[in-house]
Amino acid sequence: MAKVADLPVPELGIGPSEAAERFERLQAKLARMWQSMREMTDAERTIVVVPSQSTEFDVKGAEMQAYEERFLFLLLLLRQPRVRLIYVTSQTILPSTIDYYLGLLPGVIPRHARARLFLVAPEDRSPRPLSLKLLERPALLEQIRSLIPDSENAHIVPYNTTALERDLALRLGIPIYAADPKFYDYGTKSGCRRLFSEEGVKHPFGIEDLHSVQDIADAIQRMRSERPGLVEVFVKLNEGISGEGNAAVDISGLPTPGSPAELDEIGERVRNLRLEYAGTTFEAYVDKLVARGGVVEERISGVEFRSPSVQLRTTPLGDLEILSTHDQILGGATGGLYEGCKFPADPAYAASIAEEAEKIGKRLTLEGVLGRFAVDFVAARGSEGEWDVYAIEVNLRKGGTTHPFLTLQFLTDGSYDPEAGAFVAPSGKEKFFVASDHLESPSYRVFSPDDLFDILVRHRLHFDQTRQTGVVLHMLATLAENGRVGVTAVGDSEQDADDLFERTKAVLDDEAAAALAPAELPT
Numbered sequence: 001m002a003k004v005a006d007l008p009v010p011e012l013g014i015g016p017s018e019a020a021e022r023f024e025r026l027q028a029k030l031a032r033m034w035q036s037m038r039e040m041t042d043a044e045r046t047i048v049v050v051p052s053q054s055t056e057f058d059v060k061g062a063e064m065q066a067y068e069e070r071f072l073f074l075l076l077l078l079r080q081p082r083v084r085l086i087y088v089t090s091q092t093i094l095p096s097t098i099d100y101y102l103g104l105l106p107g108v109i110p111r112h113a114r115a116r117l118f119l120v121a122p123e124d125r126s127p128r129p130l131s132l133k134l135l136e137r138p139a140l141l142e143q144i145r146s147l148i149p150d151s152e153n154a155h156i157v158p159y160n161t162t163a164l165e166r167d168l169a170l171r172l173g174i175p176i177y178a179a180d181p182k183f184y185d186y187g188t189k190s191g192c193r194r195l196f197s198e199e200g201v202k203h204p205f206g207i208e209d210l211h212s213v214q215d216i217a218d219a220i221q222r223m224r225s226e227r228p229g230l231v232e233v234f235v236k237l238n239e240g241i242s243g244e245g246n247a248a249v250d251i252s253g254l255p256t257p258g259s260p261a262e263l264d265e266i267g268e269r270v271r272n273l274r275l276e277y278a279g280t281t282f283e284a285y286v287d288k289l290v291a292r293g294g295v296v297e298e299r300i301s302g303v304e305f306r307s308p309s310v311q312l313r314t315t316p317l318g319d320l321e322i323l324s325t326h327d328q329i330l331g332g333a334t335g336g337l338y339e340g341c342k343f344p345a346d347p348a349y350a351a352s353i354a355e356e357a358e359k360i361g362k363r364l365t366l367e368g369v370l371g372r373f374a375v376d377f378v379a380a381r382g383s384e385g386e387w388d389v390y391a392i393e394v395n396l397r398k399g400g401t402t403h404p405f406l407t408l409q410f411l412t413d414g415s416y417d418p419e420a421g422a423f424v425a426p427s428g429k430e431k432f433f434v435a436s437d438h439l440e441s442p443s444y445r446v447f448s449p450d451d452l453f454d455i456l457v458r459h460r461l462h463f464d465q466t467r468q469t470g471v472v473l474h475m476l477a478t479l480a481e482n483g484r485v486g487v488t489a490v491g492d493s494e495q496d497a498d499d500l501f502e503r504t505k506a507v508l509d510d511e512a513a514a515a516l517a518p519a520e521l522p523t
Helices: 016-039 061-069 072-079 095-103 110-114 130-135 138-146 163-172 181-187 189-198 213-226 262-271 282-292 350-367 402-412 442-446 449-458 476-482 494-516
Strands: 045-050 083-088 117-120 154-158 206-210 232-237 246-250 294-298 304-306 308-314 320-331 337-343 371-381 387-395 415-417 422-424 432-440 470-474 484-491
Touching (some): 016 163, 045 072, 045 163, 072 083, 072 095, 072 402, 095 117, 095 449, 117 138, 130 138, 130 163, 181 350, 213 232, 213 294, 320 402, 320 415, 337 402, 350 371, 402 484, 442 476, 449 476, 449 494, 470 494
Antiparallel strands (some): 206 294, 232 246, 371 387, 432 484
């Protein structure tokens, strides 16, 4: 995917300073809008969802469409009778997928909700950001504007914010509930390391602002001079997503720090680094390092290792809220690719990571950052059983933990208590989930989305509003091409959620095997 800064973005016809001033005025409307929503929960408003992957995230075709559809849980906002939702995707969403989400709505007539839902698509399969596809099409922007009855009570919900989303907000004349692009550096690996240092948040030993293979080798040499016992480090691209920009370098058995041959040996190790993302090459990775910059960090290790995260939100009224904690499920060559998550995070460290994340949240709130963001950690348990936590990343965007948590919240009306580390529904029951974006098998290509809906119902896996447990699907658009689907399994205990997830996988495997079994030809 091309770098956002290099894309031919249509001109606004105004200078950068005027664009920044206009955007700031637009954003100022959010505070009044938010206050009115607090005072009148039934207030009429329009939400424009633009899940554009305006990042250097290597997705295309059906996978890009699936990521754009990953936030269809926002259709559950239509349970509020005065909400209008405009959902934009690169290609048209299957009607049966829309019906599936509307069928999940508690206490709402699906037809009533459907009348307040408007789907817009440029029908453009190219791997460029959705926001750019909209900016290129004035008629489509006019169509979206025509669907907004009151621009004073409308806002955009994006995946992340870059200059493209800012320009889109200016073209539509409505604010965007997310961080201003001017704060983008806080979401880079180098920027967040500086932020952690400034706020006294523990993070891995390392060096930031590196832009070449030689920079990486020099940084590792400096790190070894301070900590000769280092055996492995991570190289991380500043703008890598879901672990895609990570690579591991084995530095065990090198010459003694400071010896003449040390730097040459380090350089050789760097050239043989292990890339997390199998779809790239060393040369392509280095090109991105030169363009984006990156960091080198020690690899944290222990008797046991976890990757928890904390979701937070800053409101337009300046309130900071800790929304949830999760344990991320990682895979890939070095264990750094995001595949899913479990909720909530282990109580052994849930409160600790929430406390550390709050320090970051307070700083970002003070700076004026709006919307949802997340702080990722690593947790390592030592031989004495104690957990150490280290902050590793700030995500100023929606992430992989956003959609399953909000799905749970919208379906149950429950809330998370950060001190107790628990999510409690109005019934008084605690709720847990296991979610994955990567439930996949080549054999699953035999299914259509309608097949999956039928399988869930027949096997009593479909989410049940009465018990508030069951399975919710997402990312259905990649099923036919990649045999991949997203699943959120909600249970009344950690074990219940685990069992439900594993049962779902077993059922899909069995159903796929049955569908692909040899059959007699018709007579």
